[in-house]
Amino acid sequence: xxxxxxxxxxxxxxxxxxxxxxxxxxxxxxxxxxxxxxxxxxxxxxxxxxxxxxxxxxxxxxxxxxxxxxxxxxxxxxxxxxxxxxxxxxxxxxxxxxxxxxxxxxxxxxxxxxxxxxxxxxxxxxxxxxxxxxxxxxxxxxxxxxxxxxxxxxxxxxxxxxxxxxxxxxxxxxxxxxxxxxxxxxxxxxxxxxxxxxxxxxxxxxxxxxxxxxxxxxxxxxxxxxxxxxxxxxxxxxxxxxxxxxxxxxxxxxxxxxxxxxxxxxxxxxxxxxxxxxxxxxxxxxxxxxxxxxxxxxxxxxxxxxx
Amino acid sequence: xxxxxxxxxxxxxxxxxxxxxxxxxxxxxxxxxxxxxxxxxxxxxxxxxxxxxxxxxxxxxxxxxxxxxxxxxxxxxxxxxxxxxxxxxxxxxxxxxxxxxxxxxxxxxxxxxxxxxxxxxxxxxxxxxxxxxxxxxxxxxxxxxxxxxxxxxxxxxxxxxxxxxxxxxxxxxxxxxxxxxxxxxxxxxxxxxxxxxxxxxxxxxxxxxxxxxxxxxxxxxxxxxxxxxxxxxxxxxxxxxxxxxxxxxxxxxxxxxxxxxxxxxxxxxxxxxxxxxxxxxxxxxxxxxxxxxxxxxxxxxxxxxxxxxxxxxxxxxxxxxxxxxxxxxxxxxxxxxxxxxxxxxxxxxxxxxxxxxxxxxxxxxxxxxxxxxxxxxxxxxxxxxxxxxxxxxxxxxxxxxxxxxxxxxxxxxxxxxxxxxxxxxxxxxxxxxxxxxxxxxxxxxxxxxxxxxxxxxxxxxxxxxxxxxxxxxxxxxxxxxxxxxxxxxxxxxxxxxxxxxx
Numbered sequence: 001x002x003x004x005x006x007x008x009x010x011x012x013x014x015x016x017x018x019x020x021x022x023x024x025x026x027x028x029x030x031x032x033x034x035x036x037x038x039x040x041x042x043x044x045x046x047x048x049x050x051x052x053x054x055x056x057x058x059x060x061x062x063x064x065x066x067x068x069x070x071x072x073x074x075x076x077x078x079x080x081x082x083x084x085x086x087x088x089x090x091x092x093x094x095x096x097x098x099x100x101x102x103x104x105x106x107x108x109x110x111x112x113x114x115x116x117x118x119x120x121x122x123x124x125x126x127x128x129x130x131x132x133x134x135x136x137x138x139x140x141x142x143x144x145x146x147x148x149x150x151x152x153x154x155x156x157x158x159x160x161x162x163x164x165x166x167x168x169x170x171x172x173x174x175x176x177x178x179x180x181x182x183x184x185x186x187x188x189x190x191x192x193x194x195x196x197x198x199x200x201x202x203x204x205x206x207x208x209x210x211x212x213x214x215x216x217x218x219x220x221x222x223x224x225x226x227x228x229x230x231x232x233x234x235x236x237x238x239x240x241x242x243x244x245x246x247x248x249x250x251x252x253x254x255x256x257x258x259x260x261x262x263x264x265x266x267x268x269x270x271x272x273x274x275x276x277x278x279x280x281x282x283x284x285x286x287x288x289x290x291x292x293x294x295x296x297x298x299x300x301x302x303x304x305x306x307x
Numbered sequence: 308x309x310x311x312x313x314x315x316x317x318x319x320x321x322x323x324x325x326x327x328x329x330x331x332x333x334x335x336x337x338x339x340x341x342x343x344x345x346x347x348x349x350x351x352x353x354x355x356x357x358x359x360x361x362x363x364x365x366x367x368x369x370x371x372x373x374x375x376x377x378x379x380x381x382x383x384x385x386x387x388x389x390x391x392x393x394x395x396x397x398x399x400x401x402x403x404x405x406x407x408x409x410x411x412x413x414x415x416x417x418x419x420x421x422x423x424x425x426x427x428x429x430x431x432x433x434x435x436x437x438x439x440x441x442x443x444x445x446x447x448x449x450x451x452x453x454x455x456x457x458x459x460x461x462x463x464x465x466x467x468x469x470x471x472x473x474x475x476x477x478x479x480x481x482x483x484x485x486x487x488x489x490x491x492x493x494x495x496x497x498x499x500x501x502x503x504x505x506x507x508x509x510x511x512x513x514x515x516x517x518x519x520x521x522x523x524x525x526x527x528x529x530x531x532x533x534x535x536x537x538x539x540x541x542x543x544x545x546x547x548x549x550x551x552x553x554x555x556x557x558x559x560x561x562x563x564x565x566x567x568x569x570x571x572x573x574x575x576x577x578x579x580x581x582x583x584x585x586x587x588x589x590x591x592x593x594x595x596x597x598x599x600x601x602x603x604x605x606x607x608x609x610x611x612x613x614x615x616x617x618x619x620x621x622x623x624x625x626x627x628x629x630x631x632x633x634x635x636x637x638x639x640x641x642x643x644x645x646x647x648x649x650x651x652x653x654x655x656x657x658x659x660x661x662x663x664x665x666x667x668x669x670x671x672x673x674x675x676x677x678x679x680x681x682x683x684x685x686x687x688x689x690x691x692x693x694x695x696x697x698x699x700x701x702x703x704x705x706x707x708x709x710x711x712x713x714x715x716x717x718x719x720x721x722x723x724x725x726x727x728x729x730x731x732x733x734x735x736x737x738x739x740x741x742x743x744x745x746x747x748x749x750x751x752x753x754x755x756x757x758x759x760x761x762x763x764x765x766x767x768x769x770x771x772x773x774x775x776x777x778x779x780x781x782x783x784x785x786x787x788x789x790x791x792x793x794x795x796x797x798x799x800x801x802x803x804x805x806x807x808x809x
Contacts, residue, residue: 027634165418165419165421166417166418166419167416167417167419168417169413170406170409170410170415170419171400171410173399173401173513174399174402174410177400177401177402178397178399179398181397181398181399181410181411182398184381184397184411185410185411185412186382295772298401300401301399301400301401
């Protein structure tokens with residue numbers, strides 16, 4: 001039944017879209033936030049995400065359990081993160097170059113291994129129905145909140161708390177701010193970064209699994225289309241704060257939902273132009289916040305890419 | 308807390324063929340305020356780093372309270388109560404004072420109870436002679452507060468033998484006095500023993516009870532301060548009477564205004580105004596010294612004049628024309644610039660000495676006949692002449708400039724900048740980290756430029772340098788000019804107070 005909500009359906013669709021589209025951003029950016037706070041940048045998350053999407057889909061297909069798929073995606077992401085960390089610890093290795101290498105490797109490997117997964121249909125992750133009180137189908141649909149979105153929010157707040165209140169969180173920050181200070185209290189910078197980068201990778205893997213197991217909910221090669229890279233930009237925009245990563249993800253999600261929302265009310269002109277909104281937003285934010293004459297406030301002191 | 312005594316016996320440390328320390332022995336009494344004096348490269352830092360376990364000495368023995376101890380690692384030194392405060396800050400800028408202190412304790416529980424930690428630190432600060440704000444990020448503290456926080460942290464960690472490495476180099480005279488006099492009181496109460504590395508005679512005379520002088524890695528002597536005067540200390544330090552004579556300052560009438568700044572405002576790296584509504588004029592034939600503690604906008608001012616930073620508002624005029632620090636303008640107006648840290652700000656480290664010396668003129672004859680092709684031969688010839696004239700110690704014009712010592716990089720850049728006989732010379736901290744001989748020579752070159760009629764803007768954190776070279780002194784505080792004085796009638800007290808913002 002098509003009810004006539006008129007233009008109201010646009011913001012409604014954008015809320016729904018923000019929740020759906022932002023979920024992978026939340027996971028990838030909160031994970032990358034942790035990695036960058038430890039003083040390392042991982043540009044390979046795009047590859048990690050696609051690998052997570054492929055392996056999660058595959059595991060769900062074989063086992064019949066989407067949650068097992070999420071777990072497998074997290075493990076694969078963990079391994080990719082650990083690989084990045086280990087390579088970066090070798091002498092004379094550059095974070096950025098390694099990250100780009102792993103991005104290409106991850107996407108390539110996922111396409112190669114994922115060929116047989118394009119046709120079959122794996123079980124999807126479920127959602128919580130928060131719109132039960134409404135009789136309007138659009139509202140009910142918009143308020144289908146997926147579980148991973150909720151977990152992502154919890155993780156963002158948990159990460160913020162851990163960075164501030166736990167020994168481990170303080171040591172991660174110390175490793176990111178000053179290697180000398182970390183060594184002075186006897187913390188192992190290499191180990192801290194290995195753990196932080198691995199966890200960041202695991203988060204990105206889960207973000208990928210969301211793509212293949214919930215929305216759009218199938219495996220294809222164009223699944224991620226740069227979301228892993230945009231999440232890295234998002235971390236800079238969020239000034240390395242997990243909770244701001246959450247808000248920024250929602251903003252990007254809403255931007256990403258503009259074009260399908262407009263299409264649903266019949267505005268079909270400029271569909272592809274509106275699809276570019278998140279990318280334009282990324283570019284605009286970067287131009288607005290980065291300048292050679294100003295260093296970024298809140299940037300971890302040891303983060304090579306912004307030094 | 309009880310102040311310990313420490314004795315370093317027969318310390319030798321070689322780096323390759325060079326002996327940085329040669330059989331040096333120092334005895335520091337319990338509760339002493341002991342100065343370690345020497346030129347750059349005399350071995351002061353090497354000695355204390357050996358004592359702290361950062362370097363492994365080739366030979367040497369440490370007695371702490373007359374018992375031999377082994378210190379192979381800084382952690383062992385810390386456990387024995389030895390702590391070091393550096394010239395540069397070691398607190399993490401993006402963390403609060405509380406976080407920094409608690410973290411450095413090293414024995415953290417898995418989850419930190421900030422409420423009780425905050426209470427404990429407040430309680431600790433009530434027992435210390437000075438305190439700092441607990442919940443501010445260290446980056447937001449002023450330099451003096453940062454250095455206080457560094458010292459407080461050592462006390463918080465229950466270290467009772469403090470080694471200070473030029474602790475006051477970033478402080479105003481007033482701030483330095485406040486910090487040092489408090490420490491002095493603590494040594495008198497036998498709470499701590501302090502060894503301080505310094506080159507400021509004023510502080511040695513005012514606060515230290517014993518002085519040990521090192522020169523080129525050798526011990527020259529240890530004496531009570533009361534038995535020494537400045538001349539003797541200087542002689543012990545450099546091995547000869549220091550002739551402080553700079554080139555004769557010619558008396559001449561000032562020429563036309565060369566540089567005019569009108570309400571110049573410049574933003575710093577985080578977008579706050581570092582230079583605010585600054586107006587200043589410099590005439591041909593005078594040196595205007597800009598005094599001030601580092602971080603009051605001097606760096607941003609020099610960067611703006613050198614074209615490394617854009618101004619926010621206001622005007623810069625050179626020879627009455629608007630100036631935007633483009634290369635063409637700098638050539639046309641004959642502007643020379645010797646920024647601080649020349650290896651980073653005025654050189655390409657990987658390039659050769661000759662290429663670096665040609666950075667201003669590589670696209671003009673004789674280095675380039677047409678602005679397209681470069682001729683190595685003439686470039687090298689020019690460099691050879693400059694190397695000789697400015698006595699730059701380098702293996703040759705083709706050696707990479709990063710291999711040169713700090714003083715020689717400085718000389719090389721000065722040669723490049725002054726050889727063009729500029730009308731406006733901008734100099735920032737030209738003698739930072741250089742030894743006596745290099746300092747005297749570089750200062751003489753600056754006065755020479757003034758004598759031949761150049762307008763010189765000298766920005767320096769070294770007040771002695773400002774007093775010695777300037778015709779007119781201005782003080783910069785918090786991005787604004789706090790004071791303008793004729794150097795002939797300079798009132799050091801007023802300058803010091805202006806530097807501290809009073």
